[in-house]
Amino acid sequence: MKLKKIIATVFSYAGFAIAGIMGFAVGVEPHNIENFVFPFISILGLASVSTWWLRIERRKKEEISLLKFVIKNGGKA
DSSP: OHHHHHHHHHHHHHHHHHHHHHHHHHHHOGGGGGGTHHHHHHHHHHHHHHHHHHHHHHHHHHHHHHHHHHHHTTTOO
16 A cells, blocks of 8 residues: 555656646647647646545545544544
């Protein structure tokens, strides 16, 4: 599970950074925009899905820790 989290974090940060660089490249070379459309959408989609998955995993971890706290304290938060 830790490896999945590391991979998703790399895809998230690197994906948004690469998409930003590609956006800058389109501004510099606007006549080659058709070469950037599919890779830009793919990278941006992968980064977005990775960020979404990381958010869900963080929420699950918080819920588990809250439930452990409640169980430890006899059902009282």
